Amino acid sequence: MWFKVDDSFFSNPKTAMLSDGATALWLRSGSWSAQQLTGGFVPARMVPMFRGSDDSVRELCDVGLWERDDERDGYWFHDWSDYQPDGEEVDALRRKRSEAGKRGADRRWKRKTVDENGKNGKTDGKCHGKLMANAWQTDGKSMANSCPVPVPVPDKKEKEEYSSSFSKEIGLNDFELVREKAHANAAIIRDYPNLDLSDAWNAFAARHYGETRTVNDWCRQWKGWCQRRANMSGIPPSKRHVHTWKCRHVLEALGRDEETAQADEKACELADKLNKEKS
Numbered sequence: 001m002w003f004k005v006d007d008s009f010f011s012n013p014k015t016a017m018l019s020d021g022a023t024a025l026w027l028r029s030g031s032w033s034a035q036q037l038t039g040g041f042v043p044a045r046m047v048p049m050f051r052g053s054d055d056s057v058r059e060l061c062d063v064g065l066w067e068r069d070d071e072r073d074g075y076w077f078h079d080w081s082d083y084q085p086d087g088e089e090v091d092a093l094r095r096k097r098s099e100a101g102k103r104g105a106d107r108r109w110k111r112k113t114v115d116e117n118g119k120n121g122k123t124d125g126k127c128h129g130k131l132m133a134n135a136w137q138t139d140g141k142s143m144a145n146s147c148p149v150p151v152p153v154p155d156k157k158e159k160e161e162y163s164s165s166f167s168k169e170i171g172l173n174d175f176e177l178v179r180e181k182a183h184a185n186a187a188i189i190r191d192y193p194n195l196d197l198s199d200a201w202n203a204f205a206a207r208h209y210g211e212t213r214t215v216n217d218w219c220r221q222w223k224g225w226c227q228r229r230a231n232m233s234g235i236p237p238s239k240r241h242v243h244t245w246k247c248r249h250v251l252e253a254l255g256r257d258e259e260t261a262q263a264d265e266k267a268c269e270l271a272d273k274l275n276k277e278k279s
Helices: 020-036 054-062 087-109 135-139 156-167 179-191 197-207 215-232 248-254 265-278
Strands: 041-043 066-069 074-077
Touching: 020 041, 020 054, 054 066, 054 074, 066 179, 179 197, 179 215, 197 215, 248 265
Parallel strands: none
Antiparallel strands: 041 074, 066 074
């Protein structure tokens, strides 16, 4: 399964000024979260495994790519459910691929599943009396599990919790209590600080009374509702200014203008410093 990265990642204001360390941490942790179906959650204990530093973690939180969860001692990818497939879809696709692979192996090696006496005729990884080089495939194991590098994974209980929380349909009252609703509220307040969130929620609850949806669907509905409500009310989105090598703050500090602006090391370092000071 893939961890999706937007093709404008290199030029997005949130990511263009990221250090190499923070970028690598974001990519490694994202691919791990997609593989383990954590729903975008990265435990703090995993950061050293991804060779991440405290500065890189702080960078990702400052630009809004990560959100800290003190209760669970970890970090959430911002808007994970908007861009990555949910756990139920991934599980179904993995099962489908696994079954297709087994059928293909059976056809390739012309195995018998039931002999003429009605007994199980599996060859147990053997073909014509020889061990199959890829016999591990018949055990349902993934290629990643044969890797000699130890990779920490969530325990069974934690994994089941992730899967069930994203596939179970709940009502509005239950959605109001889950942590994803709090994360959605934080994102809405950051983007539209002048929006009356209580008034928006009352209208949203009245519109969707009695409905049931998954947590991901509720989050998408709620964010879209607030965005449309803000647009209809003429409330502009609030975007944090990100300093770059050619913004007026850097140009004034270096005594330059737009004509003499250069993307040199000095300008980039100053922009990075201003962004850290502001956060």
